[in-house]
Amino acid sequence: MKLGRGRMDEDxxxxLISLIDVLFCLILFLVVTTTFNQRSMLKLQLPQSQSGAQADAGExxxxxxxSEGKYFIGNNAVLKTDVASLKEALVxxxxxxxTMPVVVRADARSPYQSVITAMDALGQLGFxxxxxxxxxxxxANER
Structure with missing residues (x-):
């Protein structure tokens, strides 16, 4: 009398469906939360000037x-808005x-104190x- 087999018929x-779902959610999360470092996409509304002085040809x-008073040196953001942090980033x-030329590009809507802080940090460092x-x-006729 044989009551049961010693091995199962099914392998x-x-x-993999649940594994694929988890990986898809992980990839979707990473794509949504990634910040793309494109400072050229930073929309600045520059103040206007009558004189057309051009910058030097050097870099x-x-x-x-x-517009919120945050600083960016080249392509890098400065985390704090105090003079010491700005000076560290400039150095x-x-x-x-x-002796290198420094161009300050401030949004027309930025707080005046932020522009003065940037100029103060540059002056303290000797630029x-x-x-x-x-x-x-x-x-006048374009307005």
Whole structure:
């Protein structure tokens, strides 16, 4: 009398559907939360100026101040908005060269104190070639 077999007829299988769902959710989460480092996409509304002074042909150090008063040195964001943090970021970006031109691109809606803080940090470090970026003012007949 034989009551049962010693082995099973069915082969064990691994269900991959739940694994694929988890991986899809993980990839979707990473794509949504990733910040793409494109500072050229930062929309600044520059103040207007009547004079059309052009910057030097050399590669300037760019200091951006957005409308909320946050600082960006080149492509890197400065985490704090105090003078000490800004000076550390400027030294890291420029090194020992204090003769390089510096262009401050401040949004027209940025707090005035943020622009003054950036200029103060540059002055304390000894930068002498400071330029403010502006856009040309519309002519009287274009308004």
């Amino acid at each position: 064990p299988e691994i269900n 300037p150090l760019m200091v951006l101040v957005d 890291a970006a420029a090194g020992d060269d204090r 002498v070639k400071l330029q403010m970026a502006t856009t040309p003012a519309p002519k």
